[in-house]
Amino acid sequence: MTAAPRAADDVRGDLEFGTTPRLVRIAAERHGSAEAFVDASDDTTITYTDFAARVLDAARGFIAAGVEPGDRVAIWAPNVWEWPVVALGAHSAGAIVVPLNTRFKGAEAAYVLRRSGARVLATVTEFLDTDYVALLRAAVDPARELVDLSTIVVLRGNAPDGTTTFADFIAAGGSVDRDVAVARAEAVRPDDVSDILFTSGTTGHPKGVRTTHAQNLRAFRTWADVVGARAGDRYLVVNPFFHAFGYKAGILASLMHGCTLLPHAVFDAEQVLERIPRDRISFLPGPPALFQTILARDDLDRFDLSTLRLSVTGAAAIPVSMIVEMRDRLGFETIVTGYGLTEVCGIATMCRHDDDPETIATTSGRAIPGVDVRCVDEAGREVPRNEPGEIVIRGYNVMLGYLDDDAETKATIDDDGWLHSGDIGTMDERGYIKITDRTKDMFIVGGFNAYPAEIEAMMREHPAVAAAAVVGVPDDRLGEVGWAYVVLRDGVAATSDEIIAWCRDQMANYKAPRRIEIVDALPLNATGKVLKYELRDRARTILGK
Numbered sequence: 001m002t003a004a005p006r007a008a009d010d011v012r013g014d015l016e017f018g019t020t021p022r023l024v025r026i027a028a029e030r031h032g033s034a035e036a037f038v039d040a041s042d043d044t045t046i047t048y049t050d051f052a053a054r055v056l057d058a059a060r061g062f063i064a065a066g067v068e069p070g071d072r073v074a075i076w077a078p079n080v081w082e083w084p085v086v087a088l089g090a091h092s093a094g095a096i097v098v099p100l101n102t103r104f105k106g107a108e109a110a111y112v113l114r115r116s117g118a119r120v121l122a123t124v125t126e127f128l129d130t131d132y133v134a135l136l137r138a139a140v141d142p143a144r145e146l147v148d149l150s151t152i153v154v155l156r157g158n159a160p161d162g163t164t165t166f167a168d169f170i171a172a173g174g175s176v177d178r179d180v181a182v183a184r185a186e187a188v189r190p191d192d193v194s195d196i197l198f199t200s201g202t203t204g205h206p207k208g209v210r211t212t213h214a215q216n217l218r219a220f221r222t223w224a225d226v227v228g229a230r231a232g233d234r235y236l237v238v239n240p241f242f243h244a245f246g247y248k249a250g251i252l253a254s255l256m257h258g259c260t261l262l263p264h265a266v267f268d269a270e271q272v273l274e275r276i277p278r279d280r281i282s283f284l285p286g287p288p289a290l291f292q293t294i295l296a297r298d299d300l301d302r303f304d305l306s307t308l309r310l311s312v313t314g315a316a317a318i319p320v321s322m323i324v325e326m327r328d329r330l331g332f333e334t335i336v337t338g339y340g341l342t343e344v345c346g347i348a349t350m351c352r353h354d355d356d357p358e359t360i361a362t363t364s365g366r367a368i369p370g371v372d373v374r375c376v377d378e379a380g381r382e383v384p385r386n387e388p389g390e391i392v393i394r395g396y397n398v399m400l401g402y403l404d405d406d407a408e409t410k411a412t413i414d415d416d417g418w419l420h421s422g423d424i425g426t427m428d429e430r431g432y433i434k435i436t437d438r439t440k441d442m443f444i445v446g447g448f449n450a451y452p453a454e455i456e457a458m459m460r461e462h463p464a465v466a467a468a469a470v471v472g473v474p475d476d477r478l479g480e481v482g483w484a485y486v487v488l489r490d491g492v493a494a495t496s497d498e499i500i501a502w503c504r505d506q507m508a509n510y511k512a513p514r515r516i517e518i519v520d521a522l523p524l525n526a527t528g529k530v531l532k533y534e535l536r537d538r539a540r541t542i543l544g545k
Contacts, residue, residue, distance in 0.1 A: 344398055
């Protein structure tokens with residue numbers, strides 16, 4: 001019999017650890033020679049003791065590079081062991097981490113680097129045949145456009161002129177006394193900003209969400225306690241480190257509980273199924289699309305899945321049958337779903353380990369301890385149970401605000417401290433919520449948030465596009481995908497296929513619309529706003545959904 005997950009309010013991560021640099025030190029003291037990271041991509045195994053040493057060496061590298069407390073360090077890299085070393089090393093130097101989506105094109109990355117004022121960029125030049133340094137340099141002239149960026153560190157791959165290898169970066173840190181680096185790490189305070197994760201919104205421009213060490217440690221100690229993570233779990237992290245899930249529910253939660261984290265750079269069902277018995281995986285979170293792809297295989301009997309114990313999923317509608325199959329066919333003892341957004345550290349509500357399959361599949365759980373969740377009407381009044389309203393959240397996990405954007409912050413967090421999610425949902429008598437709609441039109445493609453305003457703004461850069469409207473439509477594999485309606489400029493010809501190809505070249509794949517319809521005009525209301533619901537209905541009628 002396995003032990004039940006601990007009560008979520010047993011221990012507060014912010015009080016236990018304070019900051020992520022202290023988390024690294026405490027984890028090394030507690031878990032010592034236990035494996036902290038096992039990276040199959042280059043056969044690297046790192047113990048907790050070794051990880052703490054590597055993090056301190058990275059901190060010395062940042063200090064040698066001139067990084068001061070409060071500076072921003074960007075990371076544009078896939079799930080490899082260097083990612084957490086760089087992130088926690090930056091924290092230990094007093095810096096703020098700015099993760100970049102590995103699917104970004106050069107212009108998208110440049111915007112985040114410029115907006116955040118990143119001092120250092122840690123990246124790779126060989127990932128899925130992509131050289132991120134070349135992408136960035138093709139999009140901008142760093143000497144002119146990215147005035148704050150002084151150092152580019154290449155974690156893997158060849159380091160072109162004007163960059164430094166990771167080995168040389170670490171070696172340069174040898175000039176910094178270890179005691180100086182330790183003192184810098186100990187000077188970090190729980191209320192210091194730990195990271196700025198960029199999320200897009202209705203303005204069409206990504207916004208930087210600022211959260212602190214204390215907020216994230218408290219939220220994800222609770223998360224890990226609710227799901228039942230424990231020392232010795234072998235945790236395969238398919239969710240990307242640049243996302244709150246991979247970074248916070250992955251790296252931070254793993255360190256807090258003494259798990260062994262195994263990064264996985266690109267989801268491939270065959271590879272994941274092969275790794276489960278080979279690497280004795282017990283903990284496998286992921287979006288529903290991951291498990292639907294695995295469950296769709298007719299050869300699951302070929303793989304020994306007996307080590308699987310724990311899973312966390314969500315971020316899309318889930319059929320009850322999938323939860324049942326995850327237990328019956330994949331062997332998970334515990335499956336948990338939840339809800340959150342970047343502006344609340346990535347987590348607000350969760351199901352519990354002993355909830356029934358229907359609750360887990362059809363709801364996003366109830367509020368985590370220390371957090372209040374309501375469904376409210378347009379006047380901010382709480383609506384009756386099971387009646388739809390906007391989901392609002394208040395508690396320690398609410399962001400400090402958007403980076404250099406007081407107007408958007410005030411539009412999102414009201415005077416009483418409630419963060420307005422823009423999501424419509426219902427709450428039942430138990431306090432469990434169901435997400436039913438989105439007031440901000442965001443849709444989720446295979447676990448990635450896609451924002452129509454941002455995509456539309458990018459599409460208007462196409463020389464043939466006069467106007468564009470993007471909506472999310474159901475997709476059997478990815479949950480939702482983009483469907484765009486485009487009005488062409490007078491006298492300019494372009495086909496749907498040509499515009500789709502252009503989109504795939506200019507933006508991350510999950511943002512690129514899967515289908516484009518060229519129309520004479522977009523439906524507008526009396527104030528000139530596009531009637532998105534008409535476009536959604538039109539698309540769903542064509543799809544028969």
